[in-house]
Amino acid sequence: MATAAIPYRFRTCESTGLRVHADAEALLKVNAVLAVVFLAMAGTAALLVLLTRWPALHLLDPVWFYRLLTFHGANALLFWMIFFEMAILYFAGPIVLNSRLPAPSLGWLAAVLMLGGAVLADVMILTGQADVLFTAYAPLRAHPLFYLGYILFAVGALIVVGLLFASLVVARAEGTYQGSVPLVTFGGLTAAIIALVTIFGGVITFVPAFFWSLGVLPNLDPAVYRLNFWLIGHPSQQINVSAMVAVWYLLASLTVGATAVSEKVSRIAFTLYILFINIASAHHLLVDPGLSPAWKIWNTSYAMHLAVLASMIHGLSVPAAIEVALRRRGFNRGLFEWLWRAPWGNPAFAALVLSVIIFGVIGGISGVVFGTEQISIISHNTYRIVGHFHGTVVGGTTLAFMGLTYYVIPLIFRRQVVWSTLARIQPYLFGIGIVIMTISMVMAGTYGVPRRHWDIDLSLAPAGLKFAFDAPAYLFLTLTTLGGILAVLGGALYVLITVVSVFAGPVVERIPIPSLGPIPAVAGGQDVPEAQGASQARVAHADIRGTLTLNFLFLGIFVVYYLLNWKWLADVWPVR
Amino acid sequence: MTIHPPERIWWKPISGAERVYIAAALLFSLITFFLMPIWHFLGAQNPTMQTYRVDKAEYLQRVMAWADRYKVGELAGVPVVEPPPGGEVYLLARTFQWFPVLKLRAGQTYRVHVSSSDLVHGFSLQPLNMNFMVVPGYEYILYVTPTQKGEFGILCNEFCGLGHHLMVGKLIVD
Amino acid sequence: MTPTPVPDRTDRVPFGQTLLDDFFLLLALGLLIPFLSYLVWGLLDLGSVPVLPPVDQLVAGG
Numbered sequence: 073m074a075t076a077a078i079p080y081r082f083r084t085c086e087s088t089g090l091r092v093h094a095d096a097e098a099l100l101k102v103n104a105v106l107a108v109v110f111l112a113m114a115g116t117a118a119l120l121v122l123l124t125r126w127p128a129l130h131l132l133d134p135v136w137f138y139r140l141l142t143f144h145g146a147n148a149l150l151f152w153m154i155f156f157e158m159a160i161l162y163f164a165g166p167i168v169l170n171s172r173l174p175a176p177s178l179g180w181l182a183a184v185l186m187l188g189g190a191v192l193a194d195v196m197i198l199t200g201q202a203d204v205l206f207t208a209y210a211p212l213r214a215h216p217l218f219y220l221g222y223i224l225f226a227v228g229a230l231i232v233v234g235l236l237f238a239s240l241v242v243a244r245a246e247g248t249y250q251g252s253v254p255l256v257t258f259g260g261l262t263a264a265i266i267a268l269v270t271i272f273g274g275v276i277t278f279v280p281a282f283f284w285s286l287g288v289l290p291n292l293d294p295a296v297y298r299l300n301f302w303l304i305g306h307p308s309q310q311i312n313v314s315a316m317v318a319v320w321y322l323l324a325s326l327t328v329g330a331t332a333v334s335e336k337v338s339r340i341a342f343t344l345y346i347l348f349i350n351i352a353s354a355h356h357l358l359v360d361p362g363l364s365p366a367w368k369i370w371n372t373s374y375a376m377h378l379a380v381l382a383s384m385i386h387g388l389s390v391p392a393a394i395e396v397a398l399r400r401r402g403f404n405r406g407l408f409e410w411l412w413r414a415p416w417g418n419p420a421f422a423a424l425v426l427s428v429i430i431f432g433v434i435g436g437i438s439g440v441v442f443g444t445e446q447i448s449i450i451s452h453n454t455y456r457i458v459g460h461f462h463g464t465v466v467g468g469t470t471l472a473f474m475g476l477t478y479y480v481i482p483l484i485f486r487r488q489v490v491w492s493t494l495a496r497i498q499p500y501l502f503g504i505g506i507v508i509m510t511i512s513m514v515m516a517g518t519y520g521v522p523r524r525h526w527d528i529d530l531s532l533a534p535a536g537l538k539f540a541f542d543a544p545a546y547l548f549l550t551l552t553t554l555g556g557i558l559a560v561l562g563g564a565l566y567v568l569i570t571v572v573s574v575f576a577g578p579v580v581e582r583i584p585i586p587s588l589g590p591i592p593a594v595a596g597g598q599d600v601p602e603a604q605g606a607s608q609a610r611v612a613h614a615d616i617r618g619t620l621t622l623n624f625l626f627l628g629i630f631v632v633y634y635l636l637n638w639k640w641l642a643d644v645w646p647v648r
Numbered sequence: 649m650t651i652h653p654p655e656r657i658w659w660k661p662i663s664g665a666e667r668v669y670i671a672a673a674l675l676f677s678l679i680t681f682f683l684m685p686i687w688h689f690l691g692a693q694n695p696t697m698q699t700y701r702v703d704k705a706e707y708l709q710r711v712m713a714w715a716d717r718y719k720v721g722e723l724a725g726v727p728v729v730e731p732p733p734g735g736e737v738y739l740l741a742r743t744f745q746w747f748p749v750l751k752l753r754a755g756q757t758y759r760v761h762v763s764s765s766d767l768v769h770g771f772s773l774q775p776l777n778m779n780f781m782v783v784p785g786y787e788y789i790l791y792v793t794p795t796q797k798g799e800f801g802i803l804c805n806e807f808c809g810l811g812h813h814l815m816v817g818k819l820i821v822d
Numbered sequence: 823m824t825p826t827p828v829p830d831r832t833d834r835v836p837f838g839q840t841l842l843d844d845f846f847l848l849l850a851l852g853l854l855i856p857f858l859s860y861l862v863w864g865l866l867d868l869g870s871v872p873v874l875p876p877v878d879q880l881v882a883g884g
Contacts, residue, residue, distance in 0.1 A: 088651065134810055135810055138807065138810060168651050204807075205807045209767075209768045209807075210768075211768070211784065212768070212807075212809070249653050250656075251653045251654065251655075251656050252653055252658065253653065254649075254650060254652055254653050254654070255650040255654065256651050293785065294767075294768050294783050294784055294785060294786075295783050295785070295786055298768070321650040322650055324650065325651060329649065330650075331649050331650060332650060332654075333663070333666065334662055334663065334666060335655075335658035336658055336659050336660060337662055337666060337670070339658075357781075358695055359695045359779060359780045359781055360781045360783065361697055361699040361781070361783055361786040362699045362783075362786055362788075365695075365696050368695070369685055369688065372684075373680075373684065376677065376678060376681040377677035377680055377681045378677065380677055380680075381670075381673050381674055381677045384670075384673040384677075385670060385673070388666065388669050388670070388673075389666075392666070440680065444680070444683075444684060445684045445688070445694075446688075446693055446694055446695065448695060449693055449695055449778055449779060450777050450778065450779070452770070452780070452781070452805075453772065453779055453781075453805035453806055454779065454805065518777070519777075520774045520775055520777045520803075522803055522805035523805060524805065524807045524812070525803075525812065525813055526812070527813045530813070530816055532814050533814055533815075533816035534724035534725065534726075536818075537724050537749070537816045537817065538801075538816060539774065539799070539800075539801035539816070541774070542775060614663055614665065616666075620665055620668070620669055624669070624672070630676070631676070638683075642691070642693065644776050644777070644778050645693075645776065645778065645793055645795050645796075646693060646791075646792070646793040647692075647693050647694070647695075647778065647790055647791065647792045647793070648693070648694040648695075648696045648697070648791050
């Protein structure tokens with residue numbers, strides 16, 4: 073271990089003024105690069121799966137469909153997301169706190185474990201030894217090395233989470249910041265705590281499964297497996313939510329110089345996530361046997377929807393922060409001048425706003441509705457669920473992470489984002505594709521289309537038993553494919569721009585960040601223009617009328633869709 | 649900026665504008681929570697079910713015996729079974745079949761027993777889109793009242809192996 | 823370029839702020855609440871699923 077006499081290698085970021093520890097930065101880079109590699113693989117599998125679920129094309133045979141669906145789930149939901157989140161933790165902890173990363177060699181060990189585990193799991197999947205889908209519900213059984221792959225990945229992530237907490241302790245002890253941690257760090261802390269719940273869930277699920285697959289444990293109770301699995305399965309997605317929200321606040325600052333309207337409100341919202349967001353894993357088990365209605369209702373509700381309230385609060389605070397920042401630049405006319413005159417040409421800003429909207433309107437609303445105990449009856453395991461989580465994880469988190477990349481490239485990799493015209497349209501291409509795809513998925517599922525199913529034509533089923541889905545199901549599956557293709561193109565463009573920029577982009581020393589100077593250009597995009605006669609004087613109180621209007625509109629949509637679903641439920645047969 | 653520490657004391661009163669929205673969102677959160685227990689007591693569709701632990705092989709035998717007793721025909725090699733109205737109904741999920749084909753009477757409430765003799769499956773009744781999990785080792789009883797006449801399909805919507813999409817069943821109501 | 827904090831008051835830090843600044847408290851609660859509410863309660867529910875009674879008792883309306 074280093075002693076106080078040995079100087080740690082730091083550089084001072086010329087753009088943000090942060091003191092950046094070299095080891096923390098190096099680890100951030102490695103995790104970010106690995107994340108994008110796994111995203112590329114997950115996206116390729118996504119395309120093939122999409123083209124198979126489109127009845128008109130039905131590309132893959134059943135074996136490769138289920139195999140690549142397993143691959144897509146593991147690589148998108150676990151490997152892409154969590155590698156990127158490790159990068160975010162290195163940033164939100166040591167770098168934002170101007171502090172050193174203690175024990176960097178552990179960080180390298182963690183990266184090796186995570187990479188090794190991911191590769192192991194992927195090899196098992198692609199060689200047909202884990203045709204169990206990423207959930208691997210017992211008694212479906214995979215090769216022991218598949219479970220081992222998951223376990224190694226989890227252990228690596230656990231080390232990085234431990235390093236985050238260690239960084240917080242070291243930064244506080246060495247006085248590298250004053251007072252409370254910055255909001256982005258608090259969001260990173262939220263993600264890290266949820267990651268610990270996730271990893272705990274992983275241990276209780278995959279360690280027994282590993283021993284069972286070896287024949288050491290005689291059997292696994294399938295209901296207990298499902299309960300345990302969803303303690304890693306959904307919390308891993310809640311890491312995504314917390315990290316995404318932290319990134320929203322970060323991007324709001326980087327793109328328009330925004331600051332939180334109320335630190336108290338935003339921090340309380342993150343705290344509600346910490347306390348209650350993980351219990352809603354119950355929403356996977358609402359139509360399962362054995363669990364009581366009381367358990368189902370209390371847990372699926374995120375404790376009386378308090379963690380849902382937290383999301384709705386962030387959905388207010390982030391746009392509000394942006395509105396206040398832009399009004400201060402002089403875009404003060406009426407309800408929405410700030411919105412029209414915002415830097416839509418900055419791909420990071422576009423990604424930020426699209427992420428907030430898609431996560432909230434599509435992902436959030438569908439999540440709360442389908443997570444209602446009784447409405448699960450008309451939703452569970454249908455394509456509605458697939459639409460929901462692509463809204464949250466892809467339209468929300470992945471798009472936000474893409475937006476952040478447009479700052480990681482110049483700030484961390486010290487390169488300019490190449491092909492600025494293409495970079496500008498990339499978030500829109502991806503975002504619009506996801507909107508079309510996810511809404512179509514929800515609609516298809518409303519007509520009964522199942523998830524994880526090779527063939528809704530039921531062409532291989534016995535003739536006397538076959539039945540046909542209504543025509544709208546086919547229409548919506550076609551639209552799903554079209555939207556998905558657009559999204560895959562947007563994703564491919566993101567990977568291409570990122571790889572070329574990092575390895576061959578022009579070197580850049582600094583990029584100006586709005587509140588640290590006069591209105592300047594941002595990486596890959598256009599300037600935030602200044603209104604005529606703008607003054608730099610502080611606005612007396614936060615004017616957030618535009619945001620309030622949009623948020624009440626959101627609430628209205630929520631109420632309507634929510635009530636519609638109760639009606640649809642009441643139309644099916646009585647059952648209890 | 650969100651990457652800078654906040655002011656020394658940031659626990660301050662919340663502005664009126666934020667309060668209004670947060671209050672509305674909180675109200676909506678509470679209403680949507682309480683509607684669940686309310687519907688549990690007053691609504692007609694609930695995933696409540698009565699669950700028992702069973703042996704997979706024993707359940708299989710029980711279903712076979714019951715199906716033999718009330719068999720009225722056959723469809724695509726699967727027995728068609730018509731139980732007494734308002735009585736016990738058994739459904740078995742197994743790779744890759746729903747057993748048997750059921751013939752029920754509209755307006756009657758049946759005790760429908762569901763389980764699997766092998767893996768986890770997903771019961772999905774179409775086009776009604778009613779969905780429940782089927783877990784081996786757990787037999788649950790759903791009190792179901794068919795309210796429409798016709799032929800209904802049963803899909804499996806939980807992956808259960810490479811023949812998952814072969815699982816199609818039928819429920820006839822007259 | 824971290825903004826210099828301006829200690830213009832000597833007020834006590836509000837209790838709510840102190841709580842939210844305590845990352846180990848948040849960690850403890852963040853682990854404990856899902857462990858108890860989701861996992862332990864869920865396992866208790868699954869553990870208390872009764873074994874199937876003799877079939878004739880079942881039909882009589884158990």
